[in-house]
Amino acid sequence: MNLRQALTLGRELLKLHNSPSYFIDAQVLLSKVTGLDRTGLLLKEEVVLTDEQQQQYKNLLDRRAWGEPVAYLTGSKEFMGLDFVVSPAVLIPRPDTELMVETALAFLQSQGEGACLAADVGTGSGAIAVSLANYLPGLQVYAIDLSPDALAIAGQNAILHQVDRRVTLLQGNLLQPISLELSGRLNVITANLPYIPSGEIAGLMSDVKDYEPHLALDGGCDGLDLYRLFLPQAYNLLKPGGLLLMEIGPGQGEAAKKMLPEERWQAEIKLDLACRERLVVAQRK
Numbered sequence: 001m002n003l004r005q006a007l008t009l010g011r012e013l014l015k016l017h018n019s020p021s022y023f024i025d026a027q028v029l030l031s032k033v034t035g036l037d038r039t040g041l042l043l044k045e046e047v048v049l050t051d052e053q054q055q056q057y058k059n060l061l062d063r064r065a066w067g068e069p070v071a072y073l074t075g076s077k078e079f080m081g082l083d084f085v086v087s088p089a090v091l092i093p094r095p096d097t098e099l100m101v102e103t104a105l106a107f108l109q110s111q112g113e114g115a116c117l118a119a120d121v122g123t124g125s126g127a128i129a130v131s132l133a134n135y136l137p138g139l140q141v142y143a144i145d146l147s148p149d150a151l152a153i154a155g156q157n158a159i160l161h162q163v164d165r166r167v168t169l170l171q172g173n174l175l176q177p178i179s180l181e182l183s184g185r186l187n188v189i190t191a192n193l194p195y196i197p198s199g200e201i202a203g204l205m206s207d208v209k210d211y212e213p214h215l216a217l218d219g220g221c222d223g224l225d226l227y228r229l230f231l232p233q234a235y236n237l238l239k240p241g242g243l244l245l246m247e248i249g250p251g252q253g254e255a256a257k258k259m260l261p262e263e264r265w266q267a268e269i270k271l272d273l274a275c276r277e278r279l280v281v282a283q284r285k
């Protein structure tokens with residue numbers, strides 16, 4: 001079987017299994033097996049796959065056909081223009097979350113060189129923490145997660161992007177692992193904590209609910225339980241004028257704003273590219 005035939009076969013198989021992104025998925029999996037990028041696959045479409053490559057490709061197609069996310073099959077996902085290692089221990093970084101990183105970067109840049117301390121709570125793959133450190137060379141980021149397995153992946157990503165000296169990994173609950181000595185000193189806190197209401201987990205797409213860690217999804221009764229718990233900690237750690245960024249789901253904006261008393265926070269809700277509520281931006285007064 002040559003590369004052209006392999007691509008056609010893969011697309012047909014995935015289409016048959018109702019994979020919504022079958023066209024690109026087959027190509028990404030074939031690239032993984034051959035080491036060729038999209039252009040390479042096109043230029044070398046007559047090249048014949050080895051038996052081992054055919055077997056590997058077929059195995060990946062089968063797993064994809066059963067619903068396993070492509071990023072777990074390839075072990076990587078692009079976020080903020082950077083490649084991140086991912087495994088089933090971490091949530092696959094979503095393009096929607098780039099809004100949080102862009103907002104944090106713009107704020108920190110506007111503050112000048114003094115703005116150099118950040119914390120990222122529920123860091124998962126480290127997508128947010130590592131991106132911030134990558135694009136702001138003077139920034140020190142504390143990256144926290146409850147899951148040691150997730151932190152191991154975040155550590156790999158920090159090394160991959162050469163920011164491991166400025167990304168401090170801390171295992172624990174919410175902002176608790178951060179030393180009280182840092183009270184009132186952080187410029188930014190980012191948090192993409194689980195925010196899906198418990199009752200909605202069962203209705204999620206199979207590739208999310210059957211493959212991604214539930215520790216990264218379940219946000220309790222209305223989805224905002226963890227944010228409620230961590231807000232007082234965030235207030236104490238931020239310096240006055242510091243920025244808190246929390247990712248939320250569509251329809252959670254009003255409830256999220258209610259958690260932020262006006263005497264403490266100046267808050268607004270930002271929409272994502274699809275005009276859905278996505279980000280709480282709260283400045284500590």
Ligand SMILES: C[S@@+](CC[C@H](N)C(=O)[O-])C[C@H]1O[C@@H](n2cnc3c(N)ncnc32)[C@H](O)[C@@H]1O
Pocket residue numbers: 090091092093094097121122123124125126127128144145146147150172173174192193194195215216217226
């Ligand atoms: C929605 S994922 C976000 C991952 C990553 N920040 C991203 O944007 O791709 C939430 C993360 O929060 C972590 N987490 C859940 N409960 C936590 C807690 N109480 N304290 C710290 N981290 C927690 C999960 O392990 C998971 O990695």
